Amino acid sequence: MISENLLAVFYLISGVLFILALRGLSSPETSRQGNLFGILGMAIAIGVTIISVGNFSTGFLYLLVLLLIGGSIGAFIAFKIPMTAMPELVAGFHSLVGLAAVFVAISAFLNPDVFNLGSPGSIKIASLIEMSLGAAIGAITFTGSIIAFLKLRGIMSGSPITFFGQHYLNLVLGLILVGLVFYLCKTQSDIWFWTIIIISFLVGVLLIIPIGGADMPVVISMLNSYSGWAAAGIGFTLENTALIITGALVGSSGAILSYIMCKGMNRSFFNVILGGWGATDQSSSNQSKEQKPVKSGNADDAAFLMKNASSVIIVPGYGMAVAQAQHALREMVDALKKNGVKVTYAIHPVAGRMPGHMNVLLAEANVSYDEVFELEEINNDFANCDVAYVIGANDVTNPVAKTDPQSPIYGMPILDVEKSKSVLFVKRSLSPGYAGIDNDLFYRDNTLMLFADAKKMTEDIIKSL
């Protein structure tokens, strides 16, 4: 129906369109166009593949029906999902890519003829290695993302699960996987192939359970990266350029995001992977601090302070997402602006549960993106600002990161909230954040604690403005 060469050119075109899709994201203005490039690339890839197979019999009908079913489920989810649930959604989607990679690898193994990989029992060695890699990474992505999903959704406890010898177990399983691939190539026997998949499922679970709440941004980025490598592995098996290009793009994208997230916490990637932050070191540090004096205020105090300020910086965090306070927050800011107060937003790289989480929520609440700044852009402004309004953030504002070398978060870049003339800290209680560390900021003279739910407090402030 269509020559191999022409087909390859079309796959190359979709690969290029995918690159343009990512390129578009360099600014919000070009991003929507970028997404259209992505959709076009996908349509081309699917279209030419169907034409090249050239089988328009019953199977084709099933294909259309399945596309329709899958598409409607996807579209339904895409339109229904609240923006606060984006981390879970992305984790869930990663698991689907992983499982799809496993399935494709399985069918390539069972029916190698259609992919020109040889015949069952005598598959090319290179193809066997590529498909086991694709299947293994896909399987790890699948179960790993399921665990991440369960943790983010709150179905499973977000705290790290560690046990003795965990890392050795992972190491041993990794070595077993290498051995299994070797035996698979030697014997071509399907038992090894299935074992590879099953062990990889197990590895996925074991890799993610020791990583806890505040490290979720790293986990999600990492799984994003894995799903890319899985696709690339399958791309090599199927000798398909679109898949290879896409896999490489997604793989490096996820890797870069993981790097940015780790840097945002001043932790090495391995440190995060090995997990266990907050589970072990919290008991020692925060018993003595119980009795320190804390100034607390109510909505009227906060409204008074902010109304008379000339500049206010809002510091949102995961708590804002949990309380769904973004819309109330924007109303409060509108009210402040009417009073002539200059308001900006400061976002820490690891605020929330995934990269860019806060930005999406603020965008949803109609906050103009040129009022929202990243850590490096805005950190010097705290010194000249009258009020910092911390809503749902905690560890990322903790000055201990700069002063106490003993602290587990020492060296983590933080927002210099304490430099502003006064700090309004919305929080339900004095309990420490996810890192399990007491926040020094609570006890400063210029801090006024507002003990309430983030949304309720913000609404009350609007009333008294």
Place this chain on the structure above:
Amino acid sequence: MEIDPFIFRLSIFILSIFIGYYVVWSVTPSLHTPLMSVTNAISSVIIVGAIIAALAGKTENIFDTANIFGFMAIILAAINIFGGFLVTQRMLAMYKKKKKDKK
């Protein structure tokens, strides 16, 4: 001696990693969430493998085990493609600069 086609694919792969590296660093941090959802959508191009797996082979035995795995992969990838692109579109539509109202 001719160069193994694998080497060409490897070259494409390596160069794409570099392209990805530079392109992704230029993505503005505020769009990192859409970046994740769109990379997720495009990695579902794995559906091309699923389509070949599902449709290729003898027309009579569509429900060979290999084909069934192909069909299952098609559903999963389709959820991802539509879900990923649409949710990205929905998010990106929210990123606006306010021009009109200076309340």
